[in-house]
Amino acid sequence: MKKRIAILGASGSIGTSALWVVEKFSDRLELVGVSVHRNLHCAQEIVRRFPSCEWVVVTGLEGKEAIRDGVRFLYGRQWVGTLIRETGVDTVVFGLPSGEVVDLFLDLVESGVKIAMANKEALVVTCDLIRPAVAKNVLPIDSEQSALWQLLEGKLDRVKRVILTCSGGPFRGKKREELRDVDASSALSHPRWNMGPKVSLDSATLMNKALEVIEAVALFDLDPTQIEVLVHPQAEVHGIVEMVDGALFLQAGITDMRLPIQYALSWPERWDNDALSFPIHERIVWDFHPVDHETFTSLKTGRLALEKGGSTLVVFNTANDLLGRMFLEGDVSFLDIMDITHRLVEEHEPWQITSLEDIERARRWAEERLSTLLG
Ligand SMILES: NC(=O)c1ccc[n+]([C@@H]2O[C@H](COP(=O)([O-])OP(=O)(O)OC[C@H]3O[C@@H](n4cnc5c(N)ncnc54)[C@H](OP(=O)(O)O)[C@@H]3O)[C@@H](O)[C@H]2O)c1
Numbered sequence: 001m002k003k004r005i006a007i008l009g010a011s012g013s014i015g016t017s018a019l020w021v022v023e024k025f026s027d028r029l030e031l032v033g034v035s036v037h038r039n040l041h042c043a044q045e046i047v048r049r050f051p052s053c054e055w056v057v058v059t060g061l062e063g064k065e066a067i068r069d070g071v072r073f074l075y076g077r078q079w080v081g082t083l084i085r086e087t088g089v090d091t092v093v094f095g096l097p098s099g100e101v102v103d104l105f106l107d108l109v110e111s112g113v114k115i116a117m118a119n120k121e122a123l124v125v126t127c128d129l130i131r132p133a134v135a136k137n138v139l140p141i142d143s144e145q146s147a148l149w150q151l152l153e154g155k156l157d158r159v160k161r162v163i164l165t166c167s168g169g170p171f172r173g174k175k176r177e178e179l180r181d182v183d184a185s186s187a188l189s190h191p192r193w194n195m196g197p198k199v200s201l202d203s204a205t206l207m208n209k210a211l212e213v214i215e216a217v218a219l220f221d222l223d224p225t226q227i228e229v230l231v232h233p234q235a236e237v238h239g240i241v242e243m244v245d246g247a248l249f250l251q252a253g254i255t256d257m258r259l260p261i262q263y264a265l266s267w268p269e270r271w272d273n274d275a276l277s278f279p280i281h282e283r284i285v286w287d288f289h290p291v292d293h294e295t296f297t298s299l300k301t302g303r304l305a306l307e308k309g310g311s312t313l314v315v316f317n318t319a320n321d322l323l324g325r326m327f328l329e330g331d332v333s334f335l336d337i338m339d340i341t342h343r344l345v346e347e348h349e350p351w352q353i354t355s356l357e358d359i360e361r362a363r364r365w366a367e368e369r370l371s372t373l374l375g
Contacts, residue, residue, distance in 0.1 A: 002030040009095030010034035011042035013196045014118040017257045018093040032087045081107045099317045116264035120215040125314045127218040128353045139264040146260035147239025147251035163240040165232035169203040182334045192235040210302025231289040301342040310350040314362035319344045
């Protein structure tokens with residue numbers, strides 16, 4: 001029987017890769033529904049390309065429910081849960097950006113469906129809330145977490161530490177002074193990955209890696225001291241695990257999100273795919289360097305947020321999210337993203353996260369503090 005798949009954020013970068021995988025394995029996977037935020041044109045293309053797709057939820061536009069050529073078009077984010085429940089989906093690809101979609105994520109967790117999860121922000125802000133449920137139903141597709149998932153299966157109790165790799169982004173090797181006046185277009189031009197704007201900017205500040213350290217804690221219940229980060233400019237080794245006896249296991253693959261997405265959708269099987277094979281017979285050079293923590297302070301800030309815990313994780317994520325947007329609109333500088341996020345994390349007095357309301361309260365705290373600081 002085919003696995004029934006829904007893709008949330010089907011018009012985005014992760015969504016496009018996931019559609020490729022579903023099409024490639026159409027004998028084993030069946031697309032039953034998608035969401036887009038505003039890109040109706042893309043949604044119409046998708047239903048033409050995938051006749052099995054009978055549901056489209058348009059989360060960011062208002063409109064009347066309509067059935068066109070047998071496809072239900074629904075407007076508003078409240079329909080995402082309905083789509084998942086009524087279509088009997090096996091796995092949902094969660095390709096929505098930012099921490100603002102955390103309610104949708106929690107709804108999916110509650111439904112018990114398998115979640116092929118790209119969105120690290122939702123895992124970061126719910127880190128304290130849903131760890132046991134996460135372990136059961138979340139199949140990571142962030143390439144680094146997918147690497148750890150593949151490397152750690154069955155080995156967790158004999159692991160000394162894990163290493164997340166980091167390409168270093170477009171500003172690798174630059175010093176703080178050189179980053180003072182950088183603009184959005186240079187911050188968004190990632191040297192190795194072609195991704196959406198939020199994650200590209202987070203890669204330039206290394207906030208992406210800070211979020212991933214927290215994500216790894218949430219997913220694998222690792223102690224933060226067991227997680228290290230190394231700069232690896234080629235971005236071909238996605239994760240490394242060191243065992244207690246000193247043996248190292250590496251997971252490598254081409255720099256292409258279709259590979260971890262395929263693994264999550266095929267798991268617990270592995271499916272043949274020559275299109276994604278690594279050119280191992282070519283000369284390979286892999287470098288690994290320590291992170292320049294003086295210039296890129298994001299990892300320190302993320303670790304401080306982990307240490308303080310609870311609502312500080314939400315504050316960390318929200319501050320980065322909002323300042324990132326302001327930077328793209330020209331309202332703050334690149335360094336402000338790291339500096340002001342650090343300031344908020346330091347100032348915040350945390351409370352426990354036990355509900356969505358606690359998350360909302362922490363988000364409001366960060367918004368209000370930012371608005372006071374920035375006027
Ligand atoms: N891209 C990558 O290679 C990559 C790698 C690792 C992790 N991730 C993570 O995956 C997530 C998605 O990234 P992406 O690069 O695919 O983003 P993207 O290209 O910007 O696509 C985002 C998708 O979500 C929809 N969307 C945007 N805002 C929304 C909102 N407020 N509510 C509901 N839907 C919304 C968009 O619809 P419209 O097109 O209609 O606006 C689009 O379909 C992020 O959390 C990112 O950190 C991405």
